Amino acid sequence: MTVRVRFAPSPTGELHIGGVRTALFNWLFARNQGGKMILRIDDTDQQRSSQKFLQTILDSMQWLGLGWDEGPRAGGDFGPYFQTQRLTIYQEEVKKLLDSGKAYLCFCSPEELARQKEINAQKGLPPRYSGACRNLSYQEIEEKKKAGQNYVIRLRVPEEGETVVEDLIRGRVTFENKIFDDFIIVKSDGFPTYNFASAIDDAKMEITHVIRAEEHLSNTPRQQILCGQLGFSTPVYAHVPMILAPDHSKLSKRHGATSVQEYREMGILPEALINYLALLGWSPGGDREVINIEEMIALFSLDKVGKNASIYDLKKLTWLNSHYLRTKEKELIGEMMVPFLQKEKMISGELTEEEKTYVEQVVDLVREKVKTLQEVADASIYFFSEDFPYDQAEMAKHFGREGAELVIKEIGNTLSDAEPFQKETIKLKLKALSDNLSLPLSKINIPARLALTGRTMGPDLLDIMTLLGKEKVLQRLKKAELLCQGR
RNA sequence: GGCCCCUUCGUCUAAUCGGUGAGGACACCAGCCUUUCAAGCUGGCAGCAGGGGUUCGAAUCCCCUAGGGGUCACCA
Helix, strand or coil: CCCEEEECCCCCCCCEHHHHHHHHHHHHHHHHHCCEEEECECCCCCCCCCHHHHHHHHHHHHHHCCCCCEECCCECCCCCCEHHHCHHHHHHHHHHHHHCCCEEEECCCHHHHHHHHHHHHHCCCCCCCCCCCCCCCHHHHHHHHHCCCCCEEEECCCCCCEEEEEECCCEEEEEEHHHCCCCEEECCCCCECHHHHHHHHHHHCCCCEEEEEHHHHHHHHHHHHHHHHHCCCCCEEEEECCEECCCCCECCHHHCCCEHHHHHHHCCCHHHHHHHHHCCCECCCCCCCCCCHHHHHHHCCHHHECCCCEECCHHHHHHHHHHHHHHCCHHHHHHHHHHHHHHCCCCCCCCCHHHHHHHHHHHHHHHHHCCCHHHHHHCCHHHHCCCCCCCHHHHHHHCCCCCHHHHHHHHHHHHHCCCCCCHHHHHHHHHHHHHHCCCCHHHHHHHHHHHHHCCCCCCCHHHHHHHHCHHHHHHHHHHHHHHHHCC
């Protein structure tokens, strides 16, 4: 039997890192097992679902390289892959349950239910449904329907016995059936609830393994009961641990960057995010930290997934990102830089081949010093514009000093003779100048760097000079002379 | 509150059948390197939640306590 797994996001928000990690584990498992990855859209929440979120989720998945074999944009034999397009399938199953008395209509209004819950809460009882409509007569039902009363459909849950979930990660988990009340399977708007639609779709789509977050573990017995009533066999379950925010609470917007989209905009590389997320809750064994996707696929197995929730730590993500930033081909990083450079107005329009090469050279110099693509852009301004900012504090320190102007002037003089204008010749010139002026090399390099870049830290000075070219270097040194005078 | 899950350095984690000086990574600190800042290299700090058992021997098995998380929605 071929493995079929599914990732079933609901388009009610952006794809967050918890969701991606779940998607990743599904994807790795499918690839490792030679199985299929299905993407299903659980969009039964009419109020909150939106087309915009759907697009973002699909884009995020594709950006990360987590492709799917069946689903939106891919098609497949088990469609449709949107729950809102599967209504007739659910209706068919509802009818069976209703006809056999395994489900019933409930006319209690949300207000009534809320009141019941409040009463229960006051008595210290769990907030469960009273069962008021459990045994309505046929006549009562017809009357209420005729009166136009809204209703939901509830599943009649057996009060005796227990339901056992055999979880690949947690082991055997037992629930007493009496703790469940008759839960809703069809909402008053006619749409199925999550537990209902999910159980049906997993069965109809022939999903073999349901790999999802631990928050669903408590829902699993309900789905198993449903499968039993529906006559479906249950898939194998694997509940992966949750990802928690640094304050140990459940992830939410107030925790800063939590969506894939945000990391992308920040300049995190997809492979860094994947690598980081893979290490959260799973270990490839040994002392591996940096691991590429092919190795992950080869090594992935659910029994190496841990049981405890993990807290995400941006520092490690950032470290991995700087690693990939530094080691990936500069041509590829150059391409990825384009939107960032455009955003900062450092480039515009289509790049010529020459410009592409220049961007790559800049990237190659700057990336050693920073951790994200955005930081590459921030650290590259002086390579793209004459109108770059000068660090005021450093200016005061290095240009405000007695004799600063003279040093800058001397640097300009000596460099104007540097021919060809290359690292070795420049190096010799600067060294000679340091000897002539009896100044340590740093007293020359630092002002020069400040003059050329507006800051005192950055890539190798000689590399900056050669990439900028003689003309710009001399021009900026002239400008710096004036800045010294105007102190 | 009921039910369920979980508990190894600050964080992510490793430790085949119980026998380890409890290993690695990020972060942090120090040194080296160095024209700046990084990177890199070397070293350091730091952990088995607590208590009972079982055993010659427990991070590992059992029980209790504590703590954290999840769930109990006409959200998924």
